[in-house]
Amino acid sequence: EVQLVESGGGLVQPGGSLRLSCAASGFTFSTYPMNWVRQAPGKGLEWVSYISRSSSTIYYADSVKGRFTISRDNAKNSVYLQMNSLRAEDTAVYYCARESAVAGEYYFDYWGQGNLVTVSS
Amino acid sequence: SYELTQPPSVSVSPGQTARITCSADALPKQDAYWYQQKPGQAPVLVIYKDNERPSGIPERFSGSSSGTTVTLTINGVQAEDEADYYCQSADSGGTYRLFGGGTKLTVL
Numbered sequence: 001e002v003q004l005v006e007s008g009g010g011l012v013q014p015g016g017s018l019r020l021s022c023a024a025s026g027f028t029f030s031t032y033p034m035n036w037v038r039q040a041p042g043k044g045l046e047w048v049s050y051i052s053r054s055s056s057t058i059y060y061a062d063s064v065k066g067r068f069t070i071s072r073d074n075a076k077n078s079v080y081l082q083m084n085s086l087r088a089e090d091t092a093v094y095y096c097a098r099e100s101a102v103a104g105e106y107y108f109d110y111w112g113q114g115n116l117v118t119v120s121s
Numbered sequence: 122s123y124e125l126t127q128p129p130s131v132s133v134s135p136g137q138t139a140r141i142t143c144s145a146d147a148l149p150k151q152d153a154y155w156y157q158q159k160p161g162q163a164p165v166l167v168i169y170k171d172n173e174r175p176s177g178i179p180e181r182f183s184g185s186s187s188g189t190t191v192t193l194t195i196n197g198v199q200a201e202d203e204a205d206y207y208c209q210s211a212d213s214g215g216t217y218r219l220f221g222g223g224t225k226l227t228v229l
Binding site for chain 1: 151152154156158163164165166169170175205207209210211215216217218219220221222223
Protein backbone atom coordinates (compact mmCIF):
# COMPACT_ATOMS: atom_id res chain seq x y z
CA GLU A 1 0.00 0.00 0.00
CA VAL A 2 1.33 3.41 -1.00
CA GLN A 3 1.71 5.75 1.95
CA LEU A 4 2.97 9.31 2.23
CA VAL A 5 3.31 10.72 5.73
CA GLU A 6 4.18 14.37 6.27
CA SER A 7 5.71 15.78 9.43
CA GLY A 8 7.40 18.93 10.69
CA GLY A 9 4.58 21.44 10.57
CA GLY A 10 3.54 23.75 13.35
CA LEU A 11 3.44 27.36 14.47
CA VAL A 12 6.25 29.68 13.40
CA GLN A 13 6.72 33.44 13.57
CA PRO A 14 6.86 35.60 10.43
CA GLY A 15 10.37 35.55 9.03
CA GLY A 16 11.06 32.18 10.60
CA SER A 17 11.93 28.81 9.10
CA LEU A 18 10.45 25.34 9.09
CA ARG A 19 11.36 22.05 7.42
CA LEU A 20 8.67 19.65 6.29
CA SER A 21 9.38 15.99 5.70
CA CYS A 22 7.41 13.38 3.78
CA ALA A 23 8.18 9.71 4.33
CA ALA A 24 7.14 7.39 1.52
CA SER A 25 6.47 3.67 1.62
CA GLY A 26 4.79 0.98 -0.43
CA PHE A 27 6.46 1.83 -3.74
CA THR A 28 9.89 2.32 -5.31
CA PHE A 29 10.39 5.91 -4.24
CA SER A 30 13.38 6.63 -6.48
CA THR A 31 11.35 6.05 -9.64
CA TYR A 32 8.76 8.77 -9.04
CA PRO A 33 8.90 12.56 -9.20
CA MET A 34 7.48 14.25 -6.10
CA ASN A 35 5.69 17.50 -5.42
CA TRP A 36 4.49 19.72 -2.60
CA VAL A 37 1.01 21.25 -2.82
CA ARG A 38 -0.54 23.57 -0.25
CA GLN A 39 -4.02 24.72 0.68
CA ALA A 40 -4.63 27.87 2.70
CA PRO A 41 -7.57 27.70 5.14
CA GLY A 42 -10.82 27.76 3.20
CA LYS A 43 -9.01 28.19 -0.11
CA GLY A 44 -8.13 26.06 -3.12
CA LEU A 45 -5.12 23.94 -3.94
CA GLU A 46 -1.84 25.63 -4.91
CA TRP A 47 1.11 23.77 -6.39
CA VAL A 48 4.35 24.68 -4.59
CA SER A 49 7.29 22.68 -5.91
CA TYR A 50 8.46 19.70 -8.00
CA ILE A 51 11.53 17.49 -7.81
CA SER A 52 12.52 14.85 -10.35
CA ARG A 53 13.56 11.28 -9.52
CA SER A 54 17.25 12.07 -9.27
CA SER A 55 16.85 15.66 -8.00
CA SER A 56 18.34 16.90 -11.29
CA THR A 57 15.27 19.01 -12.10
CA ILE A 58 13.51 21.25 -9.60
CA TYR A 59 10.72 23.77 -10.10
CA TYR A 60 9.01 26.25 -7.80
CA ALA A 61 5.87 28.33 -7.91
CA ASP A 62 6.66 32.03 -8.22
CA SER A 63 5.10 32.64 -4.79
CA VAL A 64 7.81 30.63 -3.02
CA LYS A 65 10.81 30.93 -5.35
CA GLY A 66 13.91 32.05 -3.47
CA ARG A 67 12.43 31.20 -0.07
CA PHE A 68 11.60 27.48 -0.25
CA THR A 69 13.92 24.60 -1.15
CA ILE A 70 12.77 21.13 -2.12
CA SER A 71 15.06 18.12 -1.77
CA ARG A 72 14.86 14.35 -1.54
CA ASP A 73 16.84 11.44 -0.14
CA ASN A 74 16.12 8.30 -2.13
CA ALA A 75 18.03 6.18 0.38
CA LYS A 76 15.62 7.33 3.08
CA ASN A 77 12.51 7.34 0.83
CA SER A 78 11.84 10.91 1.82
CA VAL A 79 11.19 14.32 0.30
CA TYR A 80 11.65 17.59 2.15
CA LEU A 81 10.58 21.21 1.94
CA GLN A 82 12.78 23.78 3.63
CA MET A 83 10.76 26.94 4.13
CA ASN A 84 12.57 30.17 4.99
CA SER A 85 11.44 33.78 5.37
CA LEU A 86 7.94 32.59 6.12
CA ARG A 87 5.01 34.96 5.70
CA ALA A 88 1.47 34.94 7.00
CA GLU A 89 0.27 34.01 3.51
CA ASP A 90 2.28 30.78 3.70
CA THR A 91 -0.16 29.53 6.33
CA ALA A 92 -1.66 26.39 4.84
CA VAL A 93 -1.96 22.64 4.97
CA TYR A 94 1.00 21.27 3.03
CA TYR A 95 0.62 18.00 1.14
CA CYS A 96 3.32 15.91 -0.47
CA ALA A 97 2.09 14.23 -3.61
CA ARG A 98 3.50 11.56 -5.88
CA GLU A 99 3.50 12.45 -9.56
CA SER A 100 3.03 10.01 -12.42
CA ALA A 101 6.20 8.18 -13.39
CA VAL A 102 5.35 8.61 -17.09
CA ALA A 103 7.08 11.51 -18.78
CA GLY A 104 4.62 14.15 -19.93
CA GLU A 105 1.93 13.08 -17.48
CA TYR A 106 1.65 15.52 -14.60
CA TYR A 107 -1.06 14.12 -12.35
CA PHE A 108 -0.72 13.37 -8.65
CA ASP A 109 -1.87 9.83 -7.97
CA TYR A 110 -1.14 9.64 -4.24
CA TRP A 111 -1.24 12.32 -1.57
CA GLY A 112 -0.17 12.52 2.04
CA GLN A 113 -2.64 13.41 4.78
CA GLY A 114 -1.38 16.97 4.98
CA ASN A 115 0.53 18.95 7.60
CA LEU A 116 -0.56 22.35 8.91
CA VAL A 117 1.90 25.23 8.89
CA THR A 118 0.77 28.37 10.70
CA VAL A 119 2.78 31.57 10.36
CA SER A 120 1.76 34.00 13.06
CA SER A 121 3.22 36.13 15.80
CA SER B 122 0.19 33.58 -17.31
CA TYR B 123 -1.71 30.36 -17.74
CA GLU B 124 -4.86 29.90 -15.68
CA LEU B 125 -7.54 27.28 -15.25
CA THR B 126 -11.04 28.64 -14.61
CA GLN B 127 -13.80 26.68 -12.88
CA PRO B 128 -17.29 27.72 -11.74
CA PRO B 129 -17.33 28.22 -7.97
CA SER B 130 -20.34 26.01 -7.45
CA VAL B 131 -22.61 23.45 -9.10
CA SER B 132 -25.79 22.03 -7.58
CA VAL B 133 -27.71 18.93 -8.67
CA SER B 134 -30.34 16.61 -7.25
CA PRO B 135 -29.52 12.98 -6.51
CA GLY B 136 -29.63 10.83 -9.63
CA GLN B 137 -29.06 13.74 -11.98
CA THR B 138 -25.96 14.51 -14.01
CA ALA B 139 -23.40 17.01 -12.79
CA ARG B 140 -21.04 18.71 -15.21
CA ILE B 141 -18.09 20.73 -13.97
CA THR B 142 -16.09 22.70 -16.52
CA CYS B 143 -12.51 23.87 -16.52
CA SER B 144 -11.41 26.43 -19.08
CA ALA B 145 -7.83 27.06 -20.07
CA ASP B 146 -6.76 30.65 -20.50
CA ALA B 147 -4.46 29.43 -23.22
CA LEU B 148 -4.06 26.03 -24.82
CA PRO B 149 -0.83 24.40 -23.65
CA LYS B 150 -1.70 21.07 -25.21
CA GLN B 151 -1.33 19.27 -21.94
CA ASP B 152 -3.77 16.77 -20.47
CA ALA B 153 -6.09 17.78 -17.67
CA TYR B 154 -6.74 15.89 -14.47
CA TRP B 155 -9.51 15.98 -11.86
CA TYR B 156 -9.46 15.60 -8.08
CA GLN B 157 -12.19 15.19 -5.50
CA GLN B 158 -11.67 16.63 -2.03
CA LYS B 159 -14.01 16.11 0.88
CA PRO B 160 -13.81 18.27 4.02
CA GLY B 161 -10.77 17.54 6.14
CA GLN B 162 -9.38 15.03 3.66
CA ALA B 163 -6.58 15.01 1.11
CA PRO B 164 -7.52 15.29 -2.57
CA VAL B 165 -8.17 12.08 -4.50
CA LEU B 166 -7.45 11.67 -8.20
CA VAL B 167 -10.67 10.78 -10.06
CA ILE B 168 -9.76 11.40 -13.73
CA TYR B 169 -6.41 11.49 -15.50
CA LYS B 170 -5.36 11.75 -19.13
CA ASP B 171 -8.68 13.50 -19.91
CA ASN B 172 -10.87 10.39 -19.37
CA GLU B 173 -9.08 7.63 -17.48
CA ARG B 174 -10.27 6.54 -14.03
CA PRO B 175 -7.90 5.23 -11.36
CA SER B 176 -8.73 1.93 -9.75
CA GLY B 177 -11.61 2.29 -7.29
CA ILE B 178 -13.21 5.35 -8.90
CA PRO B 179 -16.82 4.64 -9.89
CA GLU B 180 -17.77 4.47 -13.56
CA ARG B 181 -20.17 7.37 -13.11
CA PHE B 182 -17.15 9.69 -13.20
CA SER B 183 -15.94 10.61 -16.69
CA GLY B 184 -13.99 13.34 -18.40
CA SER B 185 -14.06 14.99 -21.79
CA SER B 186 -12.45 17.87 -23.61
CA SER B 187 -13.41 20.28 -26.36
CA GLY B 188 -11.10 23.02 -27.47
CA THR B 189 -9.83 24.86 -24.42
CA THR B 190 -12.45 23.42 -22.06
CA VAL B 191 -12.37 20.14 -20.18
CA THR B 192 -15.42 18.76 -18.38
CA LEU B 193 -15.87 16.39 -15.47
CA THR B 194 -19.21 14.59 -15.72
CA ILE B 195 -20.78 12.66 -12.86
CA ASN B 196 -23.73 10.55 -14.00
CA GLY B 197 -26.34 9.53 -11.45
CA VAL B 198 -24.94 11.78 -8.72
CA GLN B 199 -25.03 10.33 -5.22
CA ALA B 200 -24.98 12.12 -1.89
CA GLU B 201 -21.42 10.87 -1.31
CA ASP B 202 -20.26 12.82 -4.37
CA GLU B 203 -20.76 16.12 -2.57
CA ALA B 204 -17.26 17.58 -2.42
CA ASP B 205 -14.90 20.14 -3.91
CA TYR B 206 -13.54 19.27 -7.34
CA TYR B 207 -10.33 20.64 -8.83
CA CYS B 208 -8.94 20.44 -12.33
CA GLN B 209 -5.18 20.41 -12.77
CA SER B 210 -2.77 20.64 -15.66
CA ALA B 211 0.69 21.90 -16.51
CA ASP B 212 2.11 24.66 -18.67
CA SER B 213 3.30 23.89 -22.18
CA GLY B 214 6.88 23.34 -21.02
CA GLY B 215 5.90 20.97 -18.24
CA THR B 216 7.43 23.29 -15.65
CA TYR B 217 4.54 24.71 -13.66
CA ARG B 218 1.78 22.48 -12.38
CA LEU B 219 -1.41 24.40 -11.71
CA PHE B 220 -4.90 23.96 -10.34
CA GLY B 221 -8.21 25.50 -11.13
CA GLY B 222 -9.89 27.43 -8.35
CA GLY B 223 -12.15 24.53 -7.44
CA THR B 224 -15.88 23.85 -7.75
CA LYS B 225 -18.09 22.98 -4.80
CA LEU B 226 -20.57 20.32 -5.83
CA THR B 227 -23.74 20.38 -3.74
CA VAL B 228 -26.16 17.46 -3.87
CA LEU B 229 -29.58 18.89 -3.08
